[in-house]
Amino acid sequence: MxxxxxxxxxxxxxxxxxxxxxxxxxxxxxxxxxxxxxxxxxxxxxxxxxxxxxxxxxxxxxxxxxxxxxxxxxxAILLDFPKYRLEFIQQLAKDKKYRLLLLSNTNDLHISWIQHDWGTELYNEFAACFEQFYLSHEINLRKPDANIYEFVLRENDLKASETLFIDDTAENTDSAANLGIHVWNLIPGEEDVVDLFTHKKSLF
Known part of the structure; x- marks a missing residue:
């Protein structure tokens, strides 16, 4: 479960x-x-x-x-943030059925751009949806190294068998799966995170 x-x-x-x-x-x-x-x-x-x-x-x-x-x-890699995805994660946070964490390979330039582009209020609204908001440049670890997943599991007392990791890069999900974490290697343009409970319904 x-x-x-x-x-x-x-x-x-x-x-x-x-x-x-x-x-x-x-x-x-x-x-x-x-x-x-x-x-x-x-x-x-x-x-x-x-x-x-x-x-x-x-x-x-x-x-x-x-x-x-x-x-x-x-x-230049950074584009838009669809509002419906914000609403999706906000509803998940409100429901409190799952512990929600974010784990991203990113850097100071990208996060600074996002904070400026979105504005402080929207960025804080988004970040507040998560119990932990892990950015690689802040924790000195990056995917797909196994130690970043071990860190998240250990720091939050999570069981791999009770955890689902959603990422668009197969190398990252493969590494997490090797530790027993359930994964969804989401394909951008073909799949969307808001369809999580339909796409991975067998896990819920």
Whole structure:
């Protein structure tokens, strides 16, 4: 029996244009991610680099860019937040049938953009729906590493067998499933989180 619901953020609640950042970076002359760049990206997502150091790294690698253009490219992935999804999670929170947690790989640039785009009131309304609001750059862990799921289970005294994790990336749900957590690898554009109880009705 499912008692706990852990939600991803991007392409679960907020819509993403995943190719957008690569497309915008290509316009700036950045056509490929080197191993060092991938390492920096992951470090930044874990909060192991400041935003200033992260942007400086790319600016030093590609001096023909501007810092503003790099930031805009990095945030190009972020789109809209449909109101019906907010209403869905607010109703779940109101019903109090499940413990609700959010677990997202994100970074300071993205969250700052979201807070500005949504406004403080809407952002706080959304965050208040969750018992825990875990962002990778704040807890220094990232999916799909097993230790991030172990951390969430341990910190909240959750049983994997009573927990469902919803994420749009198969690598992330596969990792969680290896720990005995029930998963829904949601396919954006084909499935929607508001259909949770129809799509995964066998678990409820």
């Amino acid at each position: 499912i008692k706990n619901l852990i939600f991803d953020f991007g392409d679960i609640f907020i819509n993403l244009d995943k190719p957008a950042t690569a497309r915008e970076l290509e316009r700036l002359g950045i056509t490929d991610f080197t191993p060092e760049m991938v390492e920096k990206n992951q470090a930044y997502e874990k909060g192991l680099m400041t935003t200033e150091a992260f942007v400086d790294f790319y600016h030093n690698q590609f001096p023909n860019t501007t810092k503003a253009s790099l930031i805009d490219a990095w945030n």
